[in-house]
Amino acid sequence: MEKTKVIVGLGSCGIAAGAFKTYQKLEALKTADKLDFELGKTSCIGMCFREPLVEIIDATGSYIYGNVDEKRALEIIEKHVVKQEPVKEYVVKTALFDTVDNKFFDDQVKIALRHCGMIDPESIEDYESQLGYASIRKIAKEKISYEDVIQCILDSGLRGRGGGGFSTGMKWRFARNNKSDEKFIICNADEGDPGAFMDRSLLEGDPHAVLEGMIIGAYAIGATDGVIYCRAEYPLAIKRLNIAIDQAREKAYLGKNILGIKDFNFDIHIKEGAGAFVCGEETALIASVEGERGMPRKRPPFPAESGLWRKPTNINNVETFANIPWIIYNGAAAYSKYGTEKSKGTKVFALAGKINHSGLVEVPMGITIRDIIFKLGGGIPNGKKFKAVQLGGPSGGCIPEFLADTIVDYDSVNATGAIMGSGGMVVMDETTCMVDIAKFFLNFTQEESCGKCTFCRIGTKRMLEILNRITEGKGEESDIAKLEELAVQIKDNSLCGLGQTAPNPVLTTLKYFRDEYEAHIFAKKCPAKACKALLTYEIIEDKCTGCTICAVKCPVKAITGEKKKVHFIHQEMCIKCGDCYARCKFDAISLQ
Amino acid sequence: MRIERIKKNQEYQDNDKVDLSLIDPLLAKYKGKKGNLIPILQGCQHTFGYIPTDAFIKISEVTGLKLSDMYGVATFYAQFRLKPVGKHIIKVCHGTACHVQNANLITEAIQESLEVLDGETTKDRLFTLESVACLGCCSLAPAMMIGDDTFAKLTGKEAVNIIKNIRIKESN
Numbered sequence: 115m116e117k118t119k120v121i122v123g124l125g126s127c128g129i130a131a132g133a134f135k136t137y138q139k140l141e142a143l144k145t146a147d148k149l150d151f152e153l154g155k156t157s158c159i160g161m162c163f164r165e166p167l168v169e170i171i172d173a174t175g176s177y178i179y180g181n182v183d184e185k186r187a188l189e190i191i192e193k194h195v196v197k198q199e200p201v202k203e204y205v206v207k208t209a210l211f212d213t214v215d216n217k218f219f220d221d222q223v224k225i226a227l228r229h230c231g232m233i234d235p236e237s238i239e240d241y242e243s244q245l246g247y248a249s250i251r252k253i254a255k256e257k258i259s260y261e262d263v264i265q266c267i268l269d270s271g272l273r274g275r276g277g278g279g280f281s282t283g284m285k286w287r288f289a290r291n292n293k294s295d296e297k298f299i300i301c302n303a304d305e306g307d308p309g310a311f312m313d314r315s316l317l318e319g320d321p322h323a324v325l326e327g328m329i330i331g332a333y334a335i336g337a338t339d340g341v342i343y344c345r346a347e348y349p350l351a352i353k354r355l356n357i358a359i360d361q362a363r364e365k366a367y368l369g370k371n372i373l374g375i376k377d378f379n380f381d382i383h384i385k386e387g388a389g390a391f392v393c394g395e396e397t398a399l400i401a402s403v404e405g406e407r408g409m410p411r412k413r414p415p416f417p418a419e420s421g422l423w424r425k426p427t428n429i430n431n432v433e434t435f436a437n438i439p440w441i442i443y444n445g446a447a448a449y450s451k452y453g454t455e456k457s458k459g460t461k462v463f464a465l466a467g468k469i470n471h472s473g474l475v476e477v478p479m480g481i482t483i484r485d486i487i488f489k490l491g492g493g494i495p496n497g498k499k500f501k502a503v504q505l506g507g508p509s510g511g512c513i514p515e516f517l518a519d520t521i522v523d524y525d526s527v528n529a530t531g532a533i534m535g536s537g538g539m540v541v542m543d544e545t546t547c548m549v550d551i552a553k554f555f556l557n558f559t560q561e562e563s564c565g566k567c568t569f570c571r572i573g574t575k576r577m578l579e580i581l582n583r584i585t586e587g588k589g590e591e592s593d594i595a596k597l598e599e600l601a602v603q604i605k606d607n608s609l610c611g612l613g614q615t616a617p618n619p620v621l622t623t624l625k626y627f628r629d630e631y632e633a634h635i636f637a638k639k640c641p642a643k644a645c646k647a648l649l650t651y652e653i654i655e656d657k658c659t660g661c662t663i664c665a666v667k668c669p670v671k672a673i674t675g676e677k678k679k680v681h682f683i684h685q686e687m688c689i690k691c692g693d694c695y696a697r698c699k700f701d702a703i704s705l706q
Numbered sequence: 707m708r709i710e711r712i713k714k715n716q717e718y719q720d721n722d723k724v725d726l727s728l729i730d731p732l733l734a735k736y737k738g739k740k741g742n743l744i745p746i747l748q749g750c751q752h753t754f755g756y757i758p759t760d761a762f763i764k765i766s767e768v769t770g771l772k773l774s775d776m777y778g779v780a781t782f783y784a785q786f787r788l789k790p791v792g793k794h795i796i797k798v799c800h801g802t803a804c805h806v807q808n809a810n811l812i813t814e815a816i817q818e819s820l821e822v823l824d825g826e827t828t829k830d831r832l833f834t835l836e837s838v839a840c841l842g843c844c845s846l847a848p849a850m851m852i853g854d855d856t857f858a859k860l861t862g863k864e865a866v867n868i869i870k871n872i873r874i875k876e877s878n
Contacts, residue, residue, distance in 0.1 A: 126843065126856075127843050127845060127846060129856065130843045130846050130849065130856035130857075130858045131846060131858055162844075162845030162846065163845055165845075165846070306839065306840075307840070308800075308801035308802040308803070308805075308839050308840040309801055309802035309803050309840065309844055310840075311840070311843075311844055346748075346785055347838070347839075347840075347841065349854075385744075386744075386745075386748060387785075388744055388747075388748065388779075388783035388784070388785040388786065389783050389784035389785035390782060390783050390784060391839070402744065403741060404740070404741050405740070405741040405742060405743035405744050405745075405779070406743070406775075406779065407778055407779055407782040408782065408783070423740070464844060465845075466802070466803035466844035466845055466847065467802070467803050467806045467807075467844075467847075468806060472803075472844065472845030473845055504802065507802070538802070538844075540802045540803055540806060540844075542806060546806055551805075551806070554802070554805050555802075558839070564782070
């Protein structure tokens, strides 16, 4: 009989939730009690809401346990490993019986994330055992021409997963058609969108798939050198990529005449980003790799013609590369059977915000936003009402509840005013103020604007000033029109995607939540009760018992009243810290 | 925020003496290579925790890179610091998910407790407070990172307590 395997999910999010402590506990248990099980590690399976996760594989099958802290780890080992009695109430996923979270996986189709949480990301043998590097071997063995590889990717309908949505096959063909002694292939892992973490998860969970995708891409376009441009904020991803690259070099998947393919010489290096959102834009990324300020350049010429060091260069996103080996191995038709007419295959979404099941999901294109949020995401916590979902990060927009039946594909999402982007989905409930959200994103783009184009540099600043004014209760009647005018001008007069899309969060919230802007400006009220300056705290006379706690704790002594008598808040002194509201045990303070 | 950082920097007097020979191996490795500016600055910051003025001058002398280019790059990217930092860097996440879960309250509580503003260092050089874009722990929002440790699902009070505990440990 094979040994029982105990596998701990050690992705960044798991570690943040305490998975490393769980791992150490298991290790200690194993040595102390001389227990006979194999302890392994993997990465994120996407169920961030149940981290830390531990999988136990025994003779009967696989059981994934959720929320495994040190105490629970002990219990599970004692019962499941020693006595062979699975602790059913902690199991979150198994094929053997129904669990609360099985639904989380029902509608998912895992292609890009096929190995995440299934293999040890630091072991090339683990990857190889799951058809890893089988695609590049297939190309070598069956002598598939580069033209056929490009055709296969074209036929699959794969579009750039970084957000642009441009046909990957077309991109490769352009790069192939430009003749040069040196060509580059770059993997864009500068995942800067706040709210998106699928690239991090992929790099941490399945770095070899990204490498294999790049190797196939290099073969297709004739690249000699590869660069992975990865955010410095992802130390674990960089560490695992470095391990993976060394292993791939050792096994000769990188190097000279790879797998005996004549004249196919290719190697990959990592460049660490230095923290600039605009470097996700391909020409800015190239400037950054060259060691300059990451400012976008004019296109044309496109990178396929003149990119890194003025040589033909092809840039794809992490998720795009992770799909490539699967498509080559299974064929274009297997991939394009998923999805809609113009958006084929699957897409990874990162669910975060006011949602029960935050984490990563991979679904076929064409599923509705409502299904993602309510079926997979488990709905909104604390019985609150779903209000909107923010898609596409700072370049995207807010899709309101009444459009939740929109299907996810590039064109349907664009029609709402949002964009698919890299797939970050931040869910908002009734307590989220849409003006505040627009302000948050604009604050982000305004800070990240590289300063090259006047409209983006100054226009976003002016828009932000207006939004600050509105949320502080100083909004003017003309402000909405001013915002709209600035938005159109910034869109029209910016060179790169950052500026062209920066006004999107404002435009979509203005389109769908205009009444909230108007409430802020005219009634000086924040309907979601989120904008501090617009709130008033008052004491409800019927409920106040005169316990004095609020008056004692008020930091500015704005509350007066005698013991056992109704208290009073002096509005002109109140700094709206909310301390009295949080402290009152009798719900005697109202918030308007 | 970038513009603010330059402003603060001008007020700052760089009185710290650092051992510049520590970056000799780094310079030897990258000298003459194309695209070396960012890796050199990253290496330098890795050595000293920030990029001292003297280091800029030395890098320029050894590699021939222009001071103006280096300053341009160092002030463009959020990663580079031009003044010394505290022993512990507190990174409070302000990504979208953390924002909707009230990350501002965390920063405010820490600011109040440490009596520093965002980007500043405490007088005893123990803590530097930074707001960062997404740490990638969106599902565990709001989050902060101190050193290599990530703390998830915080409240302002919890964050301040974590910092207090570190201070107690340091004083022992």
